[in-house]
Amino acid sequence: MANIMIRKNDKGYVFYMPKRDIEDSIVSMEFDTPEKWGGEIKLGNGGAYYIEPQSAPARLPYSVRARRIDGVE
Amino acid sequence: MSALTREETEALIQEVLEVYPEKAKKDRAKHLMINDKELESSKKCITSNRKSLPGVMTMRGCAYAGSKGVVWGPIKDVISISHGPIGCGQYSRAGRRNYYSGTSGVDSFCEMNFTSDFQEKDIVFGGDKKLAKLINEIELLFPLNKGISIQSECPVGLIGDDIEAVAKKAAKELNKPVVPVRCEGFRGVSQSLGHHIANDSVRDWIISNRDGQAFEKTPYDVAILGDYNVGGDAWASRILLEEMGLRVVAQWSGDGTLAEMENTPNVKLNLLHCYRSMNYISRHMEEKYGIPWVEYNFFGPTKIKESLRKIAGFFDDKIKEGAERVIEKYTPMMDAVIAKFKPRLQGKKVMLYVGGLRPRHVVGAYEDLGMEVVGAGYEFAHNDDYDRTIKEMGDATLIYDDVTGYEFEEFVKALKPDLIGSGIKEKYVFHKMGVPFRQLHSWDYSGPYHGCDGFAVFARDMDMTINNPCWNMMQTPWQQKAPGSLLKAAA
Numbered sequence A: 001m002a003n004i005m006i007r008k009n010d011k012g013y014v015f016y017m018p019k020r021d022i023e024d025s026i027v028s029m030e031f032d033t034p035e036k037w038g039g040e041i042k043l044g045n046g047g048a049y050y051i052e053p054q055s056a057p058a059r060l061p062y063s064v065r066a067r068r069i070d071g072v073e
Numbered sequence B: 001m002s003a004l005t006r007e008e009t010e011a012l013i014q015e016v017l018e019v020y021p022e023k024a025k026k027d028r029a030k031h032l033m034i035n036d037k038e039l040e041s042s043k044k045c046i047t048s049n050r051k052s053l054p055g056v057m058t059m060r061g062c063a064y065a066g067s068k069g070v071v072w073g074p075i076k077d078v079i080s081i082s083h084g085p086i087g088c089g090q091y092s093r094a095g096r097r098n099y100y101s102g103t104s105g106v107d108s109f110c111e112m113n114f115t116s117d118f119q120e121k122d123i124v125f126g127g128d129k130k131l132a133k134l135i136n137e138i139e140l141l142f143p144l145n146k147g148i149s150i151q152s153e154c155p156v157g158l159i160g161d162d163i164e165a166v167a168k169k170a171a172k173e174l175n176k177p178v179v180p181v182r183c184e185g186f187r188g189v190s191q192s193l194g195h196h197i198a199n200d201s202v203r204d205w206i207i208s209n210r211d212g213q214a215f216e217k218t219p220y221d222v223a224i225l226g227d228y229n230v231g232g233d234a235w236a237s238r239i240l241l242e243e244m245g246l247r248v249v250a251q252w253s254g255d256g257t258l259a260e261m262e263n264t265p266n267v268k269l270n271l272l273h274c275y276r277s278m279n280y281i282s283r284h285m286e287e288k289y290g291i292p293w294v295e296y297n298f299f300g301p302t303k304i305k306e307s308l309r310k311i312a313g314f315f316d317d318k319i320k321e322g323a324e325r326v327i328e329k330y331t332p333m334m335d336a337v338i339a340k341f342k343p344r345l346q347g348k349k350v351m352l353y354v355g356g357l358r359p360r361h362v363v364g365a366y367e368d369l370g371m372e373v374v375g376a377g378y379e380f381a382h383n384d385d386y387d388r389t390i391k392e393m394g395d396a397t398l399i400y401d402d403v404t405g406y407e408f409e410e411f412v413k414a415l416k417p418d419l420i421g422s423g424i425k426e427k428y429v430f431h432k433m434g435v436p437f438r439q440l441h442s443w444d445y446s447g448p449y450h451g452c453d454g455f456a457v458f459a460r461d462m463d464m465t466i467n468n469p470c471w472n473m474m475q476t477p478w479q480q481k482a483p484g485s486l487l488k489a490a491a
């Protein structure tokens, strides 16, 4: 588990992990509705993380715990 | 157009790597790439922010350098103690030329060296008592300081001193911020982690100090982040912003003060020049205070115009008009600079190897002068920096991460640039090789290079270096036409 920060730019969600200074675009997010948000997220670099599905944050950027599923550190 | 084709560059990399042992070769190959503008992400082509290979010459610094030297040092009314043996502070003292207005030793302390000067007994018995005493002494001798930061050097981390406890106690006694910064040099692979640690310490100890206090806001408040006022850079940037109608509340951290930093959460927009060293605090302020941040680039007219418009885009028409007015006002001046220097610099090739921002930021300024950047690299960039670099650089140009002394020399021999821009450690090697060189960390004792005023200085300096007649007089004795003539003269 690691802390990540999700923000939005003109192209969509951006993933940022402070601990390792990794910034990347989020190419897909499993759930993206106001009630259910999160799940598996896929990054531009091929990595995948999992965020416990929850109601969408009121404001971005938003820090949340995420679990690494696959690939890139 | 690049000097070499993709295949030639590829061959060059292979040739240079040939001398390394197998394992080293494999490792270093990952840090070199040939640019391809089509790429969205650098991840597959270049590895960065990794530990340097033992046995090679690297130009990197340490986390302490990133924190004390880069982020904390330039805050003028904060005294940064180099806590540990004396060398770290003494050899990094005042070399970066962070200009400030103020009286040194009275209300400004950037270029002084405060250190606990560890001796053997401090290593054996711990240095906390000494630190507490030192802080009291500072308060007595320099009462106008607004705060103190404790920048720990390697030994402090190794012996496990509790600088946090000392800091907390002192802060209470003095009623001023006393910030412990755990930036021991051994943390991380380069100065980059030091920036991060410094940002985190600002986040934890400074940024929310004035939350809830009254502050007279305007809708046009901005803060300049990641401009260290090297040779007056931040001043040259600030006047452009003010002329377009914005109010600059804070400068981080060149010529900045503690109060400015504490007031930053009140601004409308954070302007981020050096992404690498201050993106952390920008992200924090975005999350906590909802302040957006925008990266900008004040090197060279093309990028300045682009950036002014981009910044104005966050504000109303008054500022948008202001931006156009500023552009209109300075365009003739910049055109005159280009008219004067472009004919002298046209077509010259440049290779860059600097810190975490300049290799991509200055590309535009060189292009404005008709020059071409044929190779660029960073000491301590991360992949997000390379993502941003790919777009700026020409196709098939060489990109090198944490380049070793040997590789850099070989690349220079092959690419034969007309100018190299890099740091002091590389400077004299290339001088001896007879290649014009500018020190691009502290602007080679010149500056400012940011903003419109800075561009004039930049263009003049590049011309002065490249077209200096001395480069034709540098043939070594054994290459001279009449062999031995110099030797005879010497004898």
Ligand code: SF4
Pocket (backbone or CB within 6 Å): B062, B063, B064, B065, B088, B152, B153, B154, B155, B184, B185, B186
């Ligand atoms: S690595 Fe350690 S000892 Fe060396 S300069 Fe940095 S803090 Fe000082």
